[in-house]
Amino acid sequence: MRDDLMTIYLLPLFWMLLGIGGILGVVLGGTAYLTYAERKVLGAIQLRKGPNVVGPFGLLQPMADGLKVMFKETIIPSGANVGLFIAAPVFTFLLALSAWAVIPFDAGLVLANINVGILYLLAISSLGVYAIIIAGWASNSKYALLGGLRSAAQMVSYEVSIGLIIVTVLLQAGTLNLSKIVEAQKDGWYIFSILLPMAVLFFASALAETNRSPFDLPEGESELVGGFNTEYSAMIFAMFFLGEYANMILMSAMMTVLFLGGWLPPLAALGFVPGFVWFAMKIVLCLFVFLWVRGTLPRYRYDQLMRIGWKFFLPLSLLWVVVVATVKMVGEAG
């Protein structure tokens, strides 16, 4: 009886906690250094040096920033709904981290290999809008509310096309399990197939979904002061900030799993390099494009953003669902 308790509940629980701890460590470290990478890349694009004072090459800059943010005073505006005001950034951060449970880092290296992994990701990413809309409302500030509403409209719009894009991938792979989607790309990554336009669309939608430039209207500082996070300061602001970066990494991971062949090496001859290294390299590549886009493209106007979402992305992804289904049906019949 005692042994049963040990082997059935406690031991798996221990391994699971260890896995969660490992993933959290990697993601949080990645998030911290993504902020550093962003400043370095933007610096390089704008012919500056970027952070270079704290530590060698400025590598300790994230620690210094973290320390600074922790010792700042948290200001809560008068008339704010305190509970929701504090809960919103915590929720953002929580969602950005909990999505990692189903991401396969390597063959078999996944915390929860559930059958509907992609639906889980879609559900988690559709919850992100709440944190922003609630933050905007609970701040008791006009700018924050307007920023929150903009963001809600934007995220809901782009989720529709992300959903359809994912449907095309699912049609091709024939499964909702993320590990099996990666394995289905053994004979060719989906970005080099009929799904190429969907990969481009997915990346653009990911930019909108994570509120990144050129679709960063929810925090359009030139018109809304700071958008939904206008009233946030110190640690609770840092939660939003880090949540946004963790979401960028998450979207890059989804891009990698859905279109870039996950942990698979680009050439069979390079198979001696462990899978998670390939996975990490592909994520870093996607992240670099995120930063590159921010450094080069001007911000969209809000009506243009909505038009491109509903009148271009949505019809095209809908058309592609039909195209992929037809190609697949003809291929199986012939």
Add this chain to the structure above:
Amino acid sequence: MIAGAMFYVFALVLIASAVAVVSVRQPVNAVLFLILCFFNAAGLFLLLGAEFLAFILLIVYVGAVAVLFLFVVMMLDVQGDAPRPPLKRFLPMSLGVGAVLLVQVVVMAVFWPQAQAVISVATDIENTKALGRVLYTDFIYPFQVSGLVLLTAMIGAIALTQRGSRGTKRQNVQAQLDRRAEDVVSLHHVESGKGIL
């Protein structure tokens, strides 16, 4: 054992938050409790092995429907301190609606023979596949009809909210992009003391 305990946790939180939805004063809080309800209902689906339904519930109801609720409710200028309308006014009607719903649920639970079968089938083949197989074979006509009903509702909503195009100015993107500097800008030499006609 743990699954049984989880059932009670989900069910209790579900009922408690459902009560909170109708009893809290602040409408935004009510919507948030409604979202908590959806979450726990999804948890119950997971316990039944209906993972597909659970996540679709989250994506559709929490990710889309409740966002629109929140959107509308946030725009209302209602604070929690408004006087509560007398209970007596709504009591008869709500009791009636509640009684009808209760009777329907009981009738369905007792007299619907498939309810048991669906659960046991769903656990051995993959959930999504089982659902797709059933929807596109045995229930193809109801499935297509429900699609048509949704399409009708969508067209109806668009038709009802669309205002006439008279008087509205539309932006023509192509016309904007086709504008060239040489067509619209010209350089003039202006003599002092005179303007350009």
